Amino acid sequence: MRVSMDIELKDVPGQLLLALNPISELKGNLISVVHHHENHTPRGLIPVQVVFDIKQENLDAVISRLEESGVEVARVGEERFLEHIAVILIGHIVHTDIQDTIDRIDRTGYAEVVDLSLSMPRIENPSSAYLKIDAVGKKELKDAISLLKSVAAEKDLLIIEPIETELT
Amino acid sequence: MKTIRASIIGFGAVGQGVAKVLLQKADYLKDIGIDLKVIAIVDSQGAEIDTEGVDLSAALSRKRTDGRVGLENITGLEVIRTIDHDVVIETTPTNIETGGVGLENMLAAFEHGRDVVTSNKGPLAMKYRDLAKAARSAGSTFRFEATVGGAMPIINLITDVLAGNKIISVEGILNGTCNYILTRMMEERASYEQMLAEAQELGFAETDPTYDVEGIDAACKLVILANAIFGMDATYKDVDVTGITKITPESLILAEDSGYVIKLIGEVKKDLIRVAPKLVPNGHPLAVGGTLNVASVQTDLAGTVTITGRGAGSIETASAILSDIISIYKK
Numbered sequence: 001m002r003v004s005m006d007i008e009l010k011d012v013p014g015q016l017l018l019a020l021n022p023i024s025e026l027k028g029n030l031i032s033v034v035h036h037h038e039n040h041t042p043r044g045l046i047p048v049q050v051v052f053d054i055k056q057e058n059l060d061a062v063i064s065r066l067e068e069s070g071v072e073v074a075r076v077g078e079e080r081f082l083e084h085i086a087v088i089l090i091g092h093i094v095h096t097d098i099q100d101t102i103d104r105i106d107r108t109g110y111a112e113v114v115d116l117s118l119s120m121p122r123i124e125n126p127s128s129a130y131l132k133i134d135a136v137g138k139k140e141l142k143d144a145i146s147l148l149k150s151v152a153a154e155k156d157l158l159i160i161e162p163i164e165t166e167l168t
Numbered sequence: 169m170k171t172i173r174a175s176i177i178g179f180g181a182v183g184q185g186v187a188k189v190l191l192q193k194a195d196y197l198k199d200i201g202i203d204l205k206v207i208a209i210v211d212s213q214g215a216e217i218d219t220e221g222v223d224l225s226a227a228l229s230r231k232r233t234d235g236r237v238g239l240e241n242i243t244g245l246e247v248i249r250t251i252d253h254d255v256v257i258e259t260t261p262t263n264i265e266t267g268g269v270g271l272e273n274m275l276a277a278f279e280h281g282r283d284v285v286t287s288n289k290g291p292l293a294m295k296y297r298d299l300a301k302a303a304r305s306a307g308s309t310f311r312f313e314a315t316v317g318g319a320m321p322i323i324n325l326i327t328d329v330l331a332g333n334k335i336i337s338v339e340g341i342l343n344g345t346c347n348y349i350l351t352r353m354m355e356e357r358a359s360y361e362q363m364l365a366e367a368q369e370l371g372f373a374e375t376d377p378t379y380d381v382e383g384i385d386a387a388c389k390l391v392i393l394a395n396a397i398f399g400m401d402a403t404y405k406d407v408d409v410t411g412i413t414k415i416t417p418e419s420l421i422l423a424e425d426s427g428y429v430i431k432l433i434g435e436v437k438k439d440l441i442r443v444a445p446k447l448v449p450n451g452h453p454l455a456v457g458g459t460l461n462v463a464s465v466q467t468d469l470a471g472t473v474t475i476t477g478r479g480a481g482s483i484e485t486a487s488a489i490l491s492d493i494i495s496i497y498k499k
């Protein structure tokens with residue numbers, strides 16, 4: 001499962017490493033860390049948001065190890081992809097490494113390709129693909145689309161997005 | 169009764185449509201107090217001139233049988249400069265490189281204090297500012313509803329009917345040829361090339377279809393909207409344009425399976441003028457088929473207003489020209 005966790009760290013060196021250790025010890029896969037250095041909590045702690053993938057049965061262990069090492073766990077939630085978009089790609093999608101195209105979206109951590117249908121008429125003809133992309137928020141979805149656009153430009157693929165009114 | 173003297177410069181599909189519509193609506197025009205006399209009709213080969221009013225039926229049949237409207241060896245520019253009249257109906261071919269003869273005609277008309285009603289996009293897509301300025305300093309009226317969306321009343325809708333609203337964006341299908349080709353590709357599961365050939369056979373696409381299928385025509389219309397409605401100073405070169413030539417039948421089917429159609433959508437708003445194929449949800453107001461045009465205007469007070477109509481055709485385009493003429497001279 002993908003977990004988003006708000007933790008609070010003391011403002012001294014080494015705290016972040018301390019907080020991230022239990023996640024890797026329990027085979028979690030860190031997706032993103034957002035450090036809000038400028039917003040101290042009333043108690044003088046620094047809020048940090050971490051997102052990671054982990055087996056469900058290991059989550060409780062992560063939380064107790066964090067608390068044992070003095071890290072405040074303020075909120076734990078399952079990360080949900082709230083925004084969705086469909087796009088069509090046309091061109092030499094397979095020849096230009098479709099896996100790489102998908103990976104570049106998935107590697108953002110905030111968006112992923114959740115569905116893909118590919119239609120290849122003949123080997124030398126351009127193929128068409130329908131992609132569904134999920135992202136954690138509106139801004140992240142926009143960012144994922146601009147990323148996909150630059151990948152498409154690089155690989156000379158035509159990208160067809162939904163009309164604006166669909167996005168809002 | 170007010171007598172309005174007009175010239176028709178350019179006597180092709182649209183110019184002849186105007187003559188037909190003026191014949192058909194002569195009584196109606198008199199009823200609303202307009203006695204419209206066409207004092208000259210000009211095509212590329214010459215002119216027919218009669219300061220008492222050209223016989224429009226005779227001019228139409230002469231054009232049909234002889235291929236030319238008249239024997240007078242005089243150009244549109246000379247007519248505009250030398251013969252006294254109120255309004256120039258400018259329907260010469262669109263030229264988006266220089267604005268062409270249309271640009272010269274319009275500027276000359278304003279120089280002589282005449283009003284201009286036109287369907288010719290070229291001059292407006294290239295030199296809107298200059299034209300608007302020339303019209304203003306001459307005290308002339310400049311109307312060009314027919315340049316965008318043919319019979320679909322987009323410009324007058326925004327400037328007259330929606331007056332007072334702030335226009336946030338305009339988005340829609342502004343080229344009937346592309347809409348026809350995409351609609352037919354979907355229906356027949358056929359390739360772009362096949363359906364382009366069909367459109368050419370039926371007269372919906374030109375022999376050289378570049379101007380339509382590469383999105384240039386839609387881009388010019390957006391530029392006119394950008395300048396006239398959003399007060400920009402844009403030319404065709406400021407538009408981000410992608411056409412429909414790369415669309416595959418497979419992509420249309422994939423889109424359909426997920427509840428979408430693919431349409432060539434033009435979009436103009438602050439800092440953005442773009443033409444590109446887009447996914448439109450089935451049943452969305454912009455998902456119109458065939459050769460239809462459609463536009464959604466997003467406003468601050470009225471919300472979104474969507475209109476659809478025939479974007480081209482001789483009589484349809486003449487209808488937009490007629491309504492511009494009436495709105496200038498009706499008291």
Ligand SMILES: NC(=O)c1ccc[n+]([C@@H]2O[C@H](COP(=O)([O-])OP(=O)(O)OC[C@H]3O[C@@H](n4cnc5c(N)ncnc54)[C@H](OP(=O)(O)O)[C@@H]3O)[C@@H](O)[C@H]2O)c1
Nearest residue numbers: 178179180181182211212259260261262287288480481485
């Ligand atoms: N057709 C539509 O549905 C439609 C819709 C919206 C806007 N428009 C625009 O309206 C304009 C007219 O379109 P159209 O379809 O009527 O084009 P068209 O059938 O090609 O007619 C153009 C006319 O202009 C004449 N012409 C060419 N050069 C001339 C010159 N130097 N002086 C005087 N006349 C000249 C031509 O003369 P000849 O007859 O001697 O060749 C012809 O009569 C174009 O700018 C077009 O983009 C057309």
